Each structure stands twice: as structure tokens, then as C-alpha cells.
Amino acid sequence: MEETLSMLKMNAGKPDLGYHHVSLSASKHKQIIQTQHNIGRFKESFILSHKLNTTRVASAISDQSVVDPDPTSPQHSLPNALNAFYRFSRPHTVIGTALSIVSVSFLAVQKLSDLSPLFFIGVLEAIVAAFFMNIYIVGLNQLYDIDIDKVNKPYLPLASGEYSVKTGIIIVSLSAFMSFGLGWIVGSVPLFWALFIGFLLGTAYSVNIPMLRWKRFAFVAAMCILVVRAIVVQIAFYLHIQTFVYGRLAVFxxxxxxxxxxxxxxxxxxxxxxxxxxxxxxxxxxxxxxxxxxxxxxxxxxxxxxxxxxxxxxxxxxxxxxxxxxxxxxxxxxxxxxxxxxxxxxxxxxxxxxxxxxxxxxxxxxxxxxxxxxxxxx
CATH class of the missing domain: 1.20.1440 (de novo design (two linked rop proteins))
Structure with missing residues (x-):
């Protein structure tokens, strides 16, 4: 018994190397296994993330090929061109001109039989000719107001840079030519005079040369719009139907x-x-x-x-x-x-x-x- 106690005391003062060595090896082994497991999960996560990113990139590339955001592509060029021309033409003025022509044309109608194909052709001729003259007038104004419109109306095609000055000049010139050409072909004196007076006053209103650019002067500018909108449109287009289409006397x-x-x-x-x-x-x-x-x-x-x-x-x-x-x-x-x-x-x-x-x-x-x-x- 005494020998046993003596041995225990001796061992108590010394480290049990064998036991701790086994315990330490087992702990390290567990850590290694855990580390390998974590590395394995990281690799799997990385590979999965890489696959997902690759899929997303491929999908984005595929979507781009379908949507094609390039505004110069044929898919987008026509709508963009129409939208620019729509803004260039100042549509509220075009609508006003068309409605005014239709309205005053009906003032010449005296009976139901007057609503003949000849009447509607005469109205259509007037609308188309006036439409081109309207484009000339508002387009010319934009050509001479580019710097002003960059402040006041930056959405207009010339001010925003969508149209070059050369493009604006071509549109304006062709519009004037088409308007006068149609007026000449139709052969209606009131229609031709309506176009000619509109051309003269619209030019004087905008063109920046000595004695012109009447828009600089409030009263003169107002008179230009008054003469065209209130007098020329009402009288000339009414007479176009009354005298040219119907061949009646010019009564008001x-x-x-x-x-x-x-x-x-x-x-x-x-x-x-x-x-x-x-x-x-x-x-x-x-x-x-x-x-x-x-x-x-x-x-x-x-x-x-x-x-x-x-x-x-x-x-x-x-x-x-x-x-x-x-x-x-x-x-x-x-x-x-x-x-x-x-x-x-x-x-x-x-x-x-x-x-x-x-x-x-x-x-x-x-x-x-x-x-x-x-x-x-x-």
C-alpha cells in the first residue's frame, strides 16, 4: 500500500506525456478535418458563385442582343427620327392650323349636298399645303433661335443637337418648296395668297437681317401672328372653298x-x-x-x-x-x-x-x- 502511494506521489509530480500526447494529437486531427471541411465548402461555394455569375453575364449578353439599346440601329432609328420631327414641327401649331382650315371651310357649306368629294378634296389640299408652310415658319424660327432655345426650349432638335443646322435648312427649304408647289398645282388664288402671306410674315418674323427679325419688337410680333392666324387663315381658306371649290361669289x-x-x-x-x-x-x-x-x-x-x-x-x-x-x-x-x-x-x-x-x-x-x-x- 505504501509502495503504491509512493508511486502515485512520484507520478503526480511528473507530466503524463503519453496521455497528453494522445489527447493533443486527437485535437489537431479534429482541427485538420474541420479545416479541410471548411475548404471544401468554400470551394463548392466559389464554384457555385462562379457558375451563377457566368450565367448572369451570359443572360445579360443575351438580353442585350435582343433589346439592342443602340439608338442608331434600324430598330430605333425610325421612331427616333419621327419623334425628332414631331418636336421640330411644333405639333400644337400644326393641329391648330388643321382645325382652323376645317372649321372655316365648313362655314362655306350651305346645304347637305355641298359635302361632296370635291369639298373634301379642296379641304385636304388646303391642309397639306398649309402643313408644309407651317413647318417652314416654325422651322425657320428654330434655325435663328438655336442659342435662345438652348435656354428656353432645350428639348427642340436643333437646340439639343439632334438636328444639325444643315438638316434644319434642308427640312425648311423642302417644306417651303412643297407648300408653294402644291399651291401652284391646285391653282386656287386664295390658297396661294394664304401661303405667300404666311411665308412673307413668317420670314420677316424670324430672319436676323437688317429691318427684319420682327419678333424682337413686341407689338410687331403680335401683329404678325394676328394677321396670319386671325385674318389670312379665316378669310383666305374660307374663300378657297367658297370661290374656288364651289365657284360662288365672295360674300362674308x-x-x-x-x-x-x-x-x-x-x-x-x-x-x-x-x-x-x-x-x-x-x-x-x-x-x-x-x-x-x-x-x-x-x-x-x-x-x-x-x-x-x-x-x-x-x-x-x-x-x-x-x-x-x-x-x-x-x-x-x-x-x-x-x-x-x-x-x-x-x-x-x-x-x-x-x-x-x-x-x-x-x-x-x-x-x-x-x-x-x-x-x-x-
Whole structure:
């Protein structure tokens, strides 16, 4: 027993090398196995991630080949070209011109049999010829206003660089040629004079040479738009149908006089209002518009009051009609338009260029509606 105790005491003072060696080897073995396992999982994760990335890249390349975002590709070139031409043509003016021609043409219709193929051909000839002249006028203005439009209307093709100056000149020149060519082929004197006067005033309005560029002077610029929109369009295109298509005498009934009067109001308003959102560029380049001289707020409310006066006059003219249906439509229609105009004006933020531009397009919408009401004035 004593020998046993003595041996235990001796062993207690010495490390048990055999036991700890086995224990340490087992621990290292476990660590090695765990490390190899982790490395294996990392390799599997890396390979899987690499495969997924490869798949994504391949899918992206495949998608690009299908979508083809290159704007110069044939798939995109035509829509882009149409969109650029659409903006270059200033579509709100084109729509206004077309509606005005259709509206005043119907003023020459006296009976149902007048709505013959000859009538519709005459209207179509006038619209197409006026369309090309409209492109000439607005395009010429853009050619001479590139620097101004970079400030006021950077989305236009010439200002944005989508069109080169050479492209603009080609479009404008071809448009004038097509307009006069069609007018000459048709052989209508009123139609040809409408195109010629529009050409002269549109050129004088924009071209920057001595004695011209009339857009620099507020009153003269307004008169240019008034003469073309209110007088030439109403009188010349009405006479085109009345005298050339129908071969009748040149008489001017009440609806034609009314149309000339109320569109005169609209023409003055449009000529003044269009410069309200463009005040910054006009100031920089010395365009003495009414807005630059009087201020945005004052010009805005002058335009509103002019249109409200026009609607009051239209209501009085409509009330004097001998036809009940004409009285009801024209009086009620113009009253509603006057209320809509006033309500929209009161809620417009005059500090916001976006709001003012939106209101300007609203005025064009009122202009379109007016041409729908004009043939109903009897």
C-alpha cells in the first residue's frame, strides 16, 4: 500500500506525456478535418458563385442582343427620327392650323349636298399645303433661335443637337418648296395668297437681317401672328372653298366675321403668352417681348382678361342667333369655357415655369375647342 502511494506521489509530480500526447494529437486531427471541411465548402461555394455569375453575364449578353439599346440601329432609328420631327414641327401649331382650315371651310357649306368629294378634296389640299408652310415658319424660327432655345426650349432638335443646322435648312427649304408647289398645282388664288402671306410674315418674323427679325419688337410680333392666324387663315381658306371649290361669289356671312373677331383675341393672347415662360432667354438675347417689358404676372392677367372679354362677346353673338339650337350651344359652350379659364388661371403658380407652360398649352386647347364651336354660330 505504501509502495503504491509512493508511486502515485512520484507520478503526480511528473507530466503524463503519453496521455497528453494522445489527447493533443486527437485535437489537431479534429482541427485538420474541420479545416479541410471548411475548404471544401468554400470551394463548392466559389464554384457555385462562379457558375451563377457566368450565367448572369451570359443572360445579360443575351438580353442585350435582343433589346439592342443602340439608338442608331434600324430598330430605333425610325421612331427616333419621327419623334425628332414631331418636336421640330411644333405639333400644337400644326393641329391648330388643321382645325382652323376645317372649321372655316365648313362655314362655306350651305346645304347637305355641298359635302361632296370635291369639298373634301379642296379641304385636304388646303391642309397639306398649309402643313408644309407651317413647318417652314416654325422651322425657320428654330434655325435663328438655336442659342435662345438652348435656354428656353432645350428639348427642340436643333437646340439639343439632334438636328444639325444643315438638316434644319434642308427640312425648311423642302417644306417651303412643297407648300408653294402644291399651291401652284391646285391653282386656287386664295390658297396661294394664304401661303405667300404666311411665308412673307413668317420670314420677316424670324430672319436676323437688317429691318427684319420682327419678333424682337413686341407689338410687331403680335401683329404678325394676328394677321396670319386671325385674318389670312379665316378669310383666305374660307374663300378657297367658297370661290374656288364651289365657284360662288365672295360674300362674308356672320359666322366668318365672328370667327375673324374671336380668333383675333386668341391670336393676340397666344402671341403674348408664348413669351411668358421664355423670359430668361429673351432677356439674355435682347428680345423685347411684352413679358420682358411688363413682367410675367401682368402679361398673364392681361391675357386672361382678353380671353374673358372674347367669351363675353361670343355669348352675346350666340344669344342673337335666330336658331334655338345655335343659341343654346354657343352661349352655354362659351360660358363653360370662360369659367374653366378663370378657375385654371386662379390656381396657376406663376413662379413655376412648368405650370406656366402647361397653362399655355391649355390656351391652345381652348383655341381648338373654339374652332369646333365656330361652325355652330349661325
Amino acid at each position: 356671312p356672320k359666322p366668318v366675321i365672328f370667327a375673324t373677331g374671336i380668333i383675333s383675341f386668341f391670336s393676340v393672347v397666344i402671341s403674348m403668352f408664348k413669351d411668358i415662360p421664355d423670359i430668361v432667354g429673351d432677356k439674355i438675347f435682347g428680345i423685347q417681348s411684352f413679358t420682358v417689358r411688363l413682367g410675367q404676372k401682368r402679361v398673364f392677367w392681361i391675357c386672361i382678361l382678353l380671353l374673358e372679354v372674347a367669351y363675353v362677346v361670343a355669348i352675346l353673338v350666340g344669344a342673337s342667333s335666330p336658331f334655338l339650337w345655335s343659341r343654346c350651344i354657343t352661349v352655354l359652350g362659351h360660358a363653360i369655357l370662360g369659367l374653366l379659364l378663370w378657375g385654371r388661371a386662379k390656381s396657376t403658380d406663376l413662379e413655376s415655369k412648368t405650370a406656366i407652360t402647361s397653362f399655355y398649352m391649355f390656351i391652345w386647347q381652348l383655341f381648338y375647342v373654339e374652332y369646333l364651336l365656330i361652325p355652330l354660330v349661325r
